[in-house]
Amino acid sequence: MRGKLPILSVTLNMTFKPLLPADTIAHNMADLHLPLRAQEAIVEADRCLYCFDAPCIAACPTGIDVPGFIKKIASHNEVGAARTILTANILGASCARVCPTKVLCEGACVLHDRDEKPIEIGRLQRFATDFVSERKISVLKPPTHQNGIAVAVIGAGPAGLGCAAELAQLGYSVTIFEKEKLPGGLNTYGIALYKMTPAFSLEEIELVKSLGVKIQCGVTIGKDLQIADLERDFKAIFVAIGLGAGNRLGIPGEDLPEVIDALTFIKRLHSEPLEKISIGQRVIVIGCGNTAIDAVTQSIRLGAQHVSVVYRRGADDMSAYDFEYAHAKHDGAKFLFNCMPLEVVAHGGHVSGIKLVKTHVNAADKLEAVAGSEWIEPCDMILKAVGQEKQVPMLKKLFPALTMNERGGIVTDAVTGATSVAHVFTGGDCSNAGREVVNAVGEGKKAAHGIHQYLSKKQPEFPTQHSRLGHKPGASGSGLLHPIRAHELEAALAKKLFSKGKSTK
Amino acid sequence: MADLSSNLAGIKSPNPFWVASGPPSNTAYQTHRAFEAGWGGLVWKTIGTPIVNVASRYSALNFGNQRMIGFNNIELISDRSPETNFAEIAEVKKRWPNHAVIASLMVETREEWREFVKRAADCGADGIELNYGCPHGMCERGMGSAVGQQPEVAERITSWVMETATIPVIVKLTPNITDITAAARAAKRAGANAISLINTINSITNVNLDTFVPEPTVAGLSSHGGYCGPAVKPIALNMVQCCAADAQVGLPISGIGGIANWRDAAEFMALGATNVQVCTAIMHYGFRIVQDMNEGLSTYLDSKGMKSLSELVGKSVRNVNEWKNLDLNFQRVARIDYDKCIGCNLCYIACEDGAHQCIDLVAPESINVDLGPGRVPYKVLPSIREDDCVGCNLCSLVCPVDNCITMVEIKNDKPKMSWSELQDKVARGEMKPIPPHP
Incomplete structure (x- = not known):
């Protein structure tokens, strides 16, 4: 049992410095999932039943014709497979690496x-997209006709890239403005290195550029350029600025040097030599979403000996996916559920522990601290992964007329990406309050057609496959329009049936 | 335990599973291995004037993840001397007196046939198989299928053989002929004791799309080969049944063609084969496959209460009839078990594009079906319009779940009526012709 009193008497060999040599870290950060070899890909592709109106398509937020590309792999038409994927999803190569497929397409299989x-x-999607990128085969061509209409995109993350690529293919002249030095957003700066490297993300963006999209990096809108400048030079604006900085804990000691926002930490992994990155021996990660897991697994790969996750609720409530949770446990992480931080404990101006208290849900269904249950968990580094700030102030400053929803996202038409301002469209995290890369790409793509409709006054023609699937508008056809999550729908249904006392069969 | 012992025209073997004439039956060494593994008999690789083979010799048809569903060869008859072959048969028979060893022969002249038939009997072979089927190489020299494709030539040569034969003679038939029964009747007329079928089918399995030379490739050229393996089973079953049902044939049949397990063997026997011969499956997996064949067939016979193979042989022959005798008024429709349906919709698209447009995709609640396995909420379900269903089977064939779509008989009050009966009634003015389908 843990003592209730501070245990600073324990002498810890605290360190906060780089722990491992470069080659060890490179080994640790290598691909978690190996690519399929050619024969494995054929064997796997041949297992596919080739469903008609397959649920995997409905589960893909970019509506990739999954059975279609898989059958092309089976017949050795890898180029055609890649074309099917990239036509639906310009970032199909990175989505093949970072998508939580277990809850999306594979979850619906x-x-x-x-x-x-x-x-x-x-992995099959990776096989097909790697096939063409390794051989430098272009499967998408810039349109032969340019309409000369200029559209601005703010933010070169997945949503911005998805929108820009689609607009370029529709004949528009697209410029993306990105405040960071490099394009890609979270794809370049925020994905666990064992899933995808920044170099890979940048290489993929070359595909977007090859369609004629211009990307200006190091440009902050509202500072280097004003919205009025954009409104003068561009007929429409797609806003894809993502979410803001990591949320603060609001506890004493939070500003000590070893207390770092998890996203900042991860961004550092993507922009600095890994062997130069300081890491604690004992790391505490606050929060239990997928970013927290990425922080945990990469801390361990940098050499941290003890990594624990602190989460104020139980395992059932965490937002991390089951397979991410399993991955972190497999890596050796410890999970401290039902407790929350009260204060960062310092020793000589450096983090030496964190004071935690147990939590419980009270009669009013509110989470509260259990009085007297405090203890100090020793650590020399704390990573905060408790969500990101919404962009409300920034968006209000840029577009005073923009309507925001209560979750801090922009009020957006789910199909066209339209906002309360006629020439402003949006998608991705700043609109949906934070979802997957693939959702961002899909929303960017839909918004491109929304913008096309706005500028051309034509009815949008969404590039969805013809489908009879879906008798309710809420789940119709391709996942591009209304992506489903099979397991969530099934869980909800099971709950409903159980509550009625029926079997789920 | 059912009795698996078999007797084909007087040739006895402990079970009905024979190694067919081909690469696995080339030597005494292989024959010992085959009998040790449990094979009941073996037809020796065809003996004749030794030939010279080429490299390469085999090619295959793969499908999906399954290798060699079809197999093709351009290998000729034995490349070893008749002396060696006959001496090895004698050696084998000494060690395995109760197993059947058949000498497969292929020579040209009457004198040669008489000589080889005598040598086969002298070395102790239990029977002779006349190879009139080999469709590649040998036929260019006037032997093999060149003989089998001309019933009168086959009849003449067989009668030469029968002049000398003191042991049972089996004529092996080529499927590369329009009417297999013509060749089988010729064998009967010449006095043969049994027939075996089918030999391999003329084939080219595939073309190499880089070199444009089909496989097997010999220094930039290929040749027409002989096709066998699981994919030929339906062709072989058809021909076996044709011979078994033909009153003018009336010979015991050794069934060959794509047999890989006891179920295949049982089907051949049900359609009239007294025993079976296997080659390609051995070339794929080795002699060991016979263990399952013996065990499986025995268990099957027991489960059906059959004491011996004779109760199985021919049981299905009369269940194949001419189309004109089938009942036009029999009705059958497809039914989906929604507790098993996984929502792949293959039945829908197969019926819609490939058959008769009798399946709709509908909301589950509209047909009062709950969400079952694999059915994503709001996803539509296949629903069969039974009134339109023609009972063709296609949906049940493409369905990837066992027993999910079953074909159900729909009772009606119409009397049984075949096409022949209909024609007769129409001719007598008792009925009007059935109007065309809209």
Whole structure:
């Protein structure tokens, strides 16, 4: 049992410096999921049933014709497979690496229900997209006709890139303005290195540029350029600025040098030599979302000996996916559920521990501290992963007329990406308050067609496959329009049926 | 335990599983291995004037993740001397007196046939198989399928053989002929004791799209080969049944063609084969496959209460009839078990694009079906319009879940009526012709 009193008497060999040599870290950060070899890909592709109106398509927020590209792999038409993928999703190569496929396409695979392993759609997608990128085969061509209409995109993250690529293919002249030095947003700065490297993200962005999209990095809108400048030079603006800085804990000691925002830490991993990055021996990660998991697993890969996650609720409430949680546990992370931080404990101006208190849900269904249950967990580094700030102040400053929703996102038309301002469209995290890369790409793509509709006054023609799927508008056809999450829908249904006392069969 | 012992025209073997004439039956060494593994008999690789083979010799048809569903070869008959072959047969028979060893022969002249038939009997072979089927190489020299494709030539040569034969003679038929029964009847007329079928089918399995030379490739050229393996089973079953049902044939049949397990063997026997021969499956997996064949067939016979193979042989022959005798008024429709349906919609698209447009995709609640396995909420479900269903089977064939779509008989009050009966009634003016489908 932990003592209730501070245990500063324990002498810890505290360190906060780089711990491992470069080659060890490189080994640790290598691909978590190996690429499929050619024969493996064929064997896997041949397992696919080639469903008609397949649920995996409905589960893909960019509506990739999954069985279509898989059958092309099976017939050795890898170029055609890559074209199917990249036509639907310009960032198909990175989505193949970073998508939580278990809850998206693979989660919806019908083979689950024949008690078989679902098709490894993500790895097959990687196989096809790697095939063309390794051989420098261009499967998408810039349009032959340019309409001369200029559209500005703010933010070169997945949403901005998705929108820009689609607009370029529709004939628009697109310029993306990015405040960072490099384009890609979270794809370049925020993905666990064992899933995807910044170099890969940048290489993928070359595909977007090859369609004629111009990207200006190091330009902050509102500082280097004003909205009025954009409104003068561009007919429409797509806003894809993502979310803001990491939320603060609001506890004493938070500003000590070893207390770092998890996203800042991860961004550092993506911009500095890994062997120069300081890491604690004992790391505490606050929060239990997928960013927290990325912080945990990468801390361990940098050499941290003890990594614990502190989460104020229980395992059932965490937002991290089950497979990410399993991954962190497999890496050796400890999870401290139902407790929250009260104060960062310092020793000589440096972090030496964190004071935690147990929590419980009271009669009013509110989370509260259990009085007298405080203890100090020793640590020499704290990573905060408790969500990101919304961009409300920034957006209000840029576009005073923009309507925001209560969650801090921009009020957005789900199909066209339109906002309360006629020439302003949006998508990605600043609109949906934070979802997957693939959602951002899909929203960017839909908004491109929304912008096209706005500027051309034509009805949008969404590039969805013809489908009879979906008898409710809320779940119709391709996942591009209304992506589903099979497991969530099924869980909700099961709950409903159980509450009625029925079997789920 | 059912009795698996087999007797084909007087040739006895402990079970009905024979190694067919081909690469696995080339030597005494292989024959010992085959009998040790449990094979009941073996037809020796065809003996004749030794030939010279080429490299390469085989090619295959793969499908999906399955290798060699079809197999093709351009290998000729034995490249070893008749002396060696006959001496090895004698050696094998000494060690395995109760197993059947058949000498497969292929020579040209009457004198040669008489000589080889005598040598086969002298070395102790239990029977002779006449190779009139080899469709590549040998036929260019006037042997093999060149003989089998001309019933009168086959009949003449067989009668030469029968003049000398003191042991049972099996004529092996080529499928590369329009009417297999013509060749089978010729064998009967010449006095043969049994027929075996099918030999391999003329084939080119695939073309190399880089070199544009089909496989197997020999220094930039290929040749027409002989096709066998699981993919030929339906062709072989058809021909076996044709011979078994033909009153003018009336010979015991040794069934060959794509047999890989006991179920295949049982189907051949049900359609009239007294025993079976296997080659490609051995070339794929080795002699060991026979263990499952013996065990599986025995268990099957027991489960059906059959005491011996004779109760199985021919059981299905009369269940194949001419189309004109089928009942036009029999009705059957597809039914989906929604507790098993995984929502792949393959039945829908197969019916819609490939058959008769009798399946709709509908909201589950509209047909009062709950969400079951694999059905994403709001996803539509296939629903069969039974009134339009023609009972073709296609949906049940493409369905990837066992017993999910079943074909169900729909009772009606119409009397059984075949096309022949309909024609007769129409001719007599008792009925009007059935109007065309809209």
